[in-house]
Amino acid sequence: MVDVNPDDDICRVAGRTSVRGVVIDAADARDVRRQKMARIILDAMYEFLGLLDLDGTLLEINRAALDGAGLCLEDVIGKPFWQARWWAVSEEVRERVRQMIAEAGTGRFVRCDFEVFGDLQGNRTIVIDFSLKPILDDDGKVAFLLPEGRNITEKIASSAELSRKNSELQVALERLKELDGYKTRFFANVSHELRTPLTLILGPVDQLIKEGARFDERERFRLATIQRNARSLLQQVNNLLDLARIDAERMxxxxxxxxxxxxxxxxxxxxxxxxxxxxxxxxxxxxxxxxxxxxxxxxxxxxxxxxxxxxxxxxxxxxxxxxxxxxxxxxxxxxxxxxxxxxxxxxxxxxxxxxxxxxxxxxxxxxxxxxxxxxxxxxxxxxxxxxxxxxxxxxxxxxxxxxxxxxxxxxxxxxxxxxxxxxxxLGPLAPAALPPLAEAARQPGKPRVLVAEDNADLRLFLYDVLSDEYNVLLREDGASAFQAAIADPPDLIIADLMMPRWDGERFVRALAARQDFPKVPVLVLSARADDALRENLLEHLVQDFLTKPFSAQELRARARNLVTVKRTVDILQKELNSQASDILELTAGLVASRKSLQQSLTALQVMDRRWLGLYENTAVGIALADREGRILSANPALRRMLGYGAEELSGVSLMEITDPSQQAMTRRNVDGLFDGEFPSYTLQKRYEKKGGGHLWANVCVSRIPALEEDGPMLAVIVEDITQRMEAERSLTATRNELARVARYTAMGELVATIAHEINQPLAAVITNSEAALRWLAHDSPNLVEVAAALKRLNRDASLASSVIARIRGFLRAGDIHRERVDVAHLLDELLQMLQALLAEAGVRATVELAEPRPWLMADPVQLQQVILNLIVNAVDAMRDQPEGKRSLRIAVTRGPAGGLQFSVHDSGPGIAEESEERLFEAFFSTKPEGLGMGLAISRSIVENHGGRLWLDRSRGPGACFSFTIPDN
Missing domain, CATH: 3.30.565.10 (Histidine kinase-like ATPase, C-terminal domain)
Structure with missing residues (x-):
């Protein structure tokens, strides 16, 4: 740590401090300490800074300059400055630096921008603002040169970007000026062209007004309206023309x-x-x-x-x-x-x-x-x-x-x-006075039209057009028109969209919101050619929409149509009101129909009560379920079977109460019913009770079509067969035990036979060996007799070995001889071989193969032996099933970890849970006949191939045996 005393400018150092490789010690002399601190300051500076002699030899340089070029101090000290890595961009740069050194040596300050190697350890160039400043001695002569460089790469890039943006802005400005000029000329041309027809309108109109004595009051009113509005249009044209002149600086x-x-x-x-x-x-x-x-x-x-x-x-x-x-x-x-x-x-x-x-x-x-x-x-x-x-x-x-x-x-x-x-x-002319016709009293028999228009001239024009056929009431804004309509509903309302206080849309919305206001047609006037607004108003609020400008004939025609429809509706309503007696007769007929409907309803209620009594009191479980399999209702019998309370089953899914091994099958069956694949299905399945345990049941499920607002449903009928299944399992266990005793008896016989077959050659072996030993014990051995005895001995031993080999071949899979097997061809040969057996048993067999055509490295004989054993077992298991329901499915798919997976799935009664653990034991069988060696030998073959054989309970009813054979 370095402490500086402000009084004597002396640095007091506590201990030793190292900064950027410079070590400051407390024992350093003051000059030494100052030199070290100067070095620290020099290296801490961000910009390029060094010291040269008059010849351009580098005497000192800071660390920022060295790090930027990937240099060490020893690489450049005492060497010509222009030969360093910084200036290696080109020979022109080196020469320019050398010239600047010579120029600075004369006492001039020189400065220039250079592209140098100064970033990424000298692998990337930057642009620096480089200068050489002469340092004079006490005599005023140049003693050293101070090179300095500041990184201005980002500044130059920003300046270039700013220059580009300014250029783009200048181009846009010139384009804007050009477009503005087009606009100004367009306004001037249009204004000029409009002044000519306006002059031809105002001239004749002014002349006609001066000759007003030959016109009646109504015609003079119309001429005044034309004159006033033509002058208003002329004033707007003059405004546009003046603005165009001002923009063009021609005013x-x-x-x-x-x-x-x-x-x-x-x-x-x-x-x-x-x-x-x-x-x-x-x-x-x-x-x-x-x-x-x-x-x-x-x-x-x-x-x-x-x-x-x-x-x-x-x-x-x-x-x-x-x-x-x-x-x-x-x-x-x-x-x-x-x-x-x-x-x-x-x-x-x-x-x-x-x-x-x-x-x-x-x-x-x-x-x-x-x-x-x-x-x-x-x-x-x-x-x-x-x-x-x-x-x-x-x-x-x-x-x-x-x-x-x-x-x-x-x-x-x-x-x-x-x-x-x-x-x-001058100011605009005041609207002409309303003609006496406008102030006439309402004429009886004429339809009434309410006009809401804020422009006085247009308001009087509408009156002039309509007053011959209608009693016209004028209002200048939507609020006053609303009050007039509520006070005395007219036959037709004509409203402008743009009005003070209330605009036309607010006016008609307020009328539509009044429940007590009669249905009066509305014709909207608008200067806006807005199709969306027009369609919205016509759809919800008004009966007609007229865009300005419009002709008097069109206005009269539209008004006449709307009023005619309104009056026709009023007449029809009046006619309906006059026929009250007919309505009474119709009411009497409706009452009679209601009595008949009541009788039908009573009969329906009786049927409902009977159905409800059956539903509540039958011993069979009944449930209704929706498309997702959720239970909508369940009768007491089903709730007792499963151990649920009154409302506990509502909303529970059929899959939730189904044994996990049968859930996928249940989902497929439900989807098949709703998709129309079959109208109903019946099967035996196992449910899980609420408190634990299982319920075996015969289940019949049917689809109920949609009724009114209710969608299609499922009707589930459940018969509890748990006791019957337990009795059948007990009977099956007894049969299996008898079969086991029979097998043990057979095994005893087999063992006796094996012992007899082996003992006979073994006894001969012993007899011949003893004879050979006696011949050899004589003083003069009879080698001929010994050789004959040894030949008989070899023959009897070979016979015993053959018996043992046959037994081992029956019990073991033997050695594996792998070769490339076409699985499709192997299965085809196997099914042809079993064709007679399948036909005799009434079994329909199908094969499903993975794509592309599957091949496998395996022993084809042993693989065929495993599949053959599984198929024969499946056929035997289905012999008690009804005819037409005996199906066998052989599937070959890609295994999850490679290789192939084989599945043999039958539609038989399946495998009982209590038999599953011993299923692959030797001498265990679920059939009365047989030695129980088939599955044990099959598992041994599969495991010798590196695979696995198991009972697959995820495939639904029946039994499914699956095994895998890996690729190698």
């Missing part, structure tokens, strides 16, 4: 020196009719004369748009104040204040953007271009426009601009400012 300023106070008064006068119709107070404030340099047309458009916006949101009975005044530093302030809902704070920043609309709760309509035009024109006047909250509610729009045009601008004289304003620059 010049035509300044005039005008009395802006007079322009305000003249523009506001165009709104007097609208103010009177809506009961709105329009007030002007400010000076009588206030001159400024303005573009007259643009100034009037600004003021007209602000006043139109104020009228749009000011409720009936409200007020609007328009003021003009001169403010500081030669500027003019125009303000328009209304008493409407005001502008929400979140909307104030966006209210002057294109296509932005506010106060949606009031159902405001429009294109959202008016205030955007205001901002653009005000900015052309070098002014500003803002919106603030008005005292007491509402909004104040304030426009401020300089009173003088920019220096050098051309300003026309005041005479040009006195020209009258064109009509399209």
């Amino acid at each position: 010049p300023m035509a300044y005039v020196h005008a009395n802006v106070a007079a322009l305000v008064r003249e523009t506001a006068a165009g709104f007097d009719a609208a103010a009177e119709d809506h009961g709105i107070t329009l007030t002007l404030r400010g000076e009588d004369e206030l001159y400024a340099d303005v573009d007259r047309a643009k100034f009037v458009r600004v003021l007209s748009n602000l006043l139109s916006n104020a009228f749009k949101f000011t409720p009936a009975g409200g007020r609007i104040v328009c003021a003009v005044e001169r403010v500081r530093r030669g500027r003019v302030l125009i303000s328009v204040q209304d008493s409407g809902p005001g502008v929400p704070d979140a909307l104030k920043r966006h209210i002057f953007e294109r296509f932005t609309q506010g106060s949606e709760g009031l159902g405001a309509s429009g294109s959202g271009l008016g205030l955007s035009i205001v901002r653009e024109f005000v900015e052309l006047h070098r002014g500003t426009v803002v919106v603030v909250d008005a005292p007491g509610g509402g909004a104040i729009f304030q426009v401020e601009f300089p009173a003088r045009a920019p220096e050098g601008s051309f300003v026309r004289s005041g005479s040009a400012a006195d020209a009258p304003l064109s009509q399209e620059l």
